[in-house]
Amino acid sequence: MNIETQMIPERHDLGSAIGYAAENIDACILCRKPPALLGCFIADDPERYLPVKKKPGKTRALFYGLCDPCHEHPDKLARIEATFEREALRAKN
C-alpha cells in the first residue's frame, strides 16, 4: 500500500501538531477510506519508521487516520507499525 509520507514543519507543541494532522489527514492508513479517528504513533526507534534522522532531544510523533472497521481489527497496531516501517524503507531507497 502506498501511503503519503508527509513531513510537516517542526512543531513545538503537541496541540499544534494535532491540529495540523486533523486538518490534513483524509484517509485511513490501512485502507484509504475516510477516517473516523486520528491516531498517533510514537516509536521507541523513530529512525526505523522515518526516512530522516531523529534530532537529539526531539520526539517524533507519526499521526494517522483510521476508519471504524480498521479500528476494530485486532491486529491494527501491528499493521499500522508495519505500514510506517515499509513506507520509511521505501522513502530511503
Ligand SMILES: [Zn+2]
Ligand atoms: Zn480503514
